[in-house]
Each structure stands twice: as C-alpha cells, then as structure tokens.
Amino acid sequence: MILSIESSCDDSSIAVTEIDTYKLLWHKKISQETEHSRYGGVVPELASRLHAVALPKLLEETKPYFPEIKAVAVTNRPGLGVTLMEGIAMAKSLAAFLDIPVIPVHHLKGHIYSLFIEKATRFPMLVVLLSGGHTMVVRVEDFDTMEILATTMDDSVGESFDKCAKMMGLGYPGGPIIEALAKEGDENRFELPVPLRNAKEIAFSLSGLKNAVRLSIASLGGAERMSHQEKCNLAASFQKTVALHLLQKCKKLFVREPIEDVALVGGVAANAYLRSRFDALCSETGKRLHTVPLRFCADNAAMIGRYAIDAYERKAFVSPSELDMETTRKLRPDTLL
Ligand code: KG4
Ligand code: ZN
Numbered sequence: 001m002i003l004s005i006e007s008s009c010d011d012s013s014i015a016v017t018e019i020d021t022y023k024l025l026w027h028k029k030i031s032q033e034t035e036h037s038r039y040g041g042v043v044p045e046l047a048s049r050l051h052a053v054a055l056p057k058l059l060e061e062t063k064p065y066f067p068e069i070k071a072v073a074v075t076n077r078p079g080l081g082v083t084l085m086e087g088i089a090m091a092k093s094l095a096a097f098l099d100i101p102v103i104p105v106h107h108l109k110g111h112i113y114s115l116f117i118e119k120a121t122r123f124p125m126l127v128v129l130l131s132g133g134h135t136m137v138v139r140v141e142d143f144d145t146m147e148i149l150a151t152t153m154d155d156s157v158g159e160s161f162d163k164c165a166k167m168m169g170l171g172y173p174g175g176p177i178i179e180a181l182a183k184e185g186d187e188n189r190f191e192l193p194v195p196l197r198n199a200k201e202i203a204f205s206l207s208g209l210k211n212a213v214r215l216s217i218a219s220l221g222g223a224e225r226m227s228h229q230e231k232c233n234l235a236a237s238f239q240k241t242v243a244l245h246l247l248q249k250c251k252k253l254f255v256r257e258p259i260e261d262v263a264l265v266g267g268v269a270a271n272a273y274l275r276s277r278f279d280a281l282c283s284e285t286g287k288r289l290h291t292v293p294l295r296f297c298a299d300n301a302a303m304i305g306r307y308a309i310d311a312y313e314r315k316a317f318v319s320p321s322e323l324d325m326e327t328t329r330k331l332r333p334d335t336l337l
Pocket of ligand 2: 107111266
C-alpha cells in the first residue's frame with residue numbers, strides 16, 4: 001500500500017491506496033474553506049497552521065495500515081511553500097519511522113492521475129487542467145512524457161471565478177457560488193469581452209475579463225447596490241464568457257491534435273456548465289470526453305496516491321532525507337517539470 005499526503009493549498013488530505021489493485025482503501029480530506037472565506041481567498045500562514053492540526057488527526061486514523069505501507073507519497077510542488085512544508089515534514093518523519101522511501105509528486109500530475117483513481121491508466125490523453133492555480137492543456141503521452149500545449153498568460157480560471165465572487169461580496173471559494181447563481185441568471189444580460197478572441201495564438205487570459213466584471217459592478221453602483229438577480233445575471237454572463245474563451249482555444253487544439261481522448265480535470269472541472277459545453281465541443285470535433293468524479297476534482301490525496309503507484313513501479317522514489325520542496329508556481333512553459 002501507499003500512503004499519500006496532499007497539502008499544497010487549503011485542503012489537508014491523506015489516502016491509502018493498494019498498489020496491485022489501485023483500490024482506494026482509505027481517503028479523507030479536511031477543507032479549510034470556512035476559515036479562509038472571510039478573507040476572500042487563502043491566507044498561507046493560516047492554511048499552514050490548520051494543516052498542522054488537521055494532518056496529524058487524519059494520520060492517526062490510518063495507523064492500522066502502517067504495517068502494509070511500502071512508500072509515503074507527498075505533493076512537493078507546485079503550491080504554497082508554507083503549506084507544502086507541512087505535508088513534506090510529515091512524509092519525511094513517517095517514512096523515516098517506517099524505514100520506507102518517499103515519492104515526491106508534482107501536484108498537476110496528481111490532477112491528471114485523478115482520471116485513473118481505482119482504474120488503469122489510459123494514454124495518450126489530451127488533458128484540459130482547470131484549477132485555482134493553473135489553466136492549461138497538456139498532451140499526456142505516458143507517465144514520463146507530458147507536454148504543455150497551451151497555458152494562461154495571467155490569471156487561472158479558478159482564480160477568476162474566485163475574484164469575480166469576491167468583487168460581488170459572495171465569499172470563497174467563488175467557483176461553486178458563481179455556478180449556483182448563474183443557474184438563476186440571464187447569461188446575455190451583460191456583454192463581456194471574450195478574451196483573445198481575435199488573437200491567433202492558442203493561449204488563455206482571464207485578467208481582462210475580470211476587469212470587465214469589475215467595471216460592470218462599478219456601473220451598477222458597486223456590489224452593495226446590486227440586486228440578487230443582477231448578481232445572478234453577472235455570474236451567468238461571466239461563466240458563459242469563460243466557456244466561450246476556453247472552447248474557442250481548445251477547439252483549435254482538438255482539431256489540430258489527433259489524440260481522440262480528451263479529459264477535464266482540476267477543481268473547476270466540477271462545474272456542470274463547463275462540462276456540458278466541453279461535452280458538446282467533443283461531439284463536434286470527434287473526441288471522447290473523460291471526466292473525474294466530482295469528489296476527486298478538487299485537491300485530494302487519492303490522486304496523489306494513484307500517481308504514486310505508477311512512480312513506485314518505476315522506482316521513482318527517494319530516501320526521506322533527500323526529499324525537497326519545490327515551489328515553482330510558474331512552471332516551465334513546455335513541460336511539467
Ligand atoms: O484544483 P483545485 O482544488 O485547487 C488547485 O489546485 O488550485 O481548484 C480550486 C479552484 C478554486 O478556484 C475554486 O473556485 C474552483 O476550483 N472551483 C470551481 C468550481 N468548484 C471549484 N470553479 C468553477 N465552478 C465550480 N463548480
Ligand atoms: Zn489542485
């Protein structure tokens with residue numbers, strides 16, 4: 001079995017996965033959303049202190065599995081330095097105590113492997129990764145070969161949902177709140193600019209759209225003066241524009257790339273509206289869409305454990321003293337290093 005730990009942002013999570021069968025034997029997550037919501041975003045120092053309380057609580061429950069654990073996997077990059085440290089420190093001491101190796105896991109590869117939780121891998125795959133920290137399309141050939149085909153020039157999609165919600169005084173995380181309001185709204189009420197609509201390059205940009213949302217709020221006299229219905233309309237218009245932008249750029253890639261299997265992963269992939277729009281795009285471009293069960297879209301240790309199985313089989317592990325943290329939030333543009 002592999003015990004995996006995730007603490008790259010505001011979710012403390014631990015999982016135990018069986019190596020031979022991929023079976024998820026144990027998995028729990030303690031989210032810090034309530035604690036961060038009054039600040040409208042994640043406060044790293046607070047997140048770190050909450051991990052220091054939550055992770056040992058979770059670990060305590062996994063004790064019965066300790067005799068069977070062959071390696072400890074942990075997210076070591078990218079993420080918030082002070083929160084990654086909590087998981088890494090725990091992984092190092094646990095591995096040293098059990099005298100087993102540590103598997104360092106790249107968080108985004110974890111999201112990609114969320115597709116294969118309790119399943120065999122399926123490659124090649126064109127993966128659209130939409131999270132709070134990243135927005136990219138990755139061509140995944142196999143475990144070692146992953147190439148970033150397009151990425152964001154500024155904000156990530158999740159971040160833009162969060163900021164949009166914050167500007168309307170709606171709380172954190174913004175994604176689920178915006179999605180819920182959008183269901184009651186008129187998506188054509190606000191005319192927002194589709195980012196990079198006339199640009200040839202295949203890239204994403206969300207900061208201009210965020211600014212357009214800010215100006216719309218200002219034109220209505222500020223968030224305090226907006227009615228509930230106006231907030232729903234703006235949420236729906238924003239979500240529609242995000243979808244138009246993502247779909248316009250992804251369509252070019254889907255047409256260009258011969259790979260038939262396409263996947264949507266990351267926290268934002270829980271959005272039902274975006275899922276249905278991608279579903280339609282895949283039908284139009286002759287692709288097969290793969291999605292992740294809702295509970296594994298946002299950060300979790302199950303995906304870290306699933307990636308770790310493939311890493312373990314390749315002996316891609318280190319001794320506890322060799323494990324380091326890498327907080328390269330902005331990754332190299334062409335590869336997932
Ligand atoms: O993957 P994730 O849990 O963390 C990172 O690795 O960043 O993604 C978190 C992001 C947040 O920005 C959150 O607002 C967004 O995912 N999110 C959503 C939805 N659920 C979560 N965005 C849009 N619609 C949703 N239903
Ligand atoms: Zn994530």
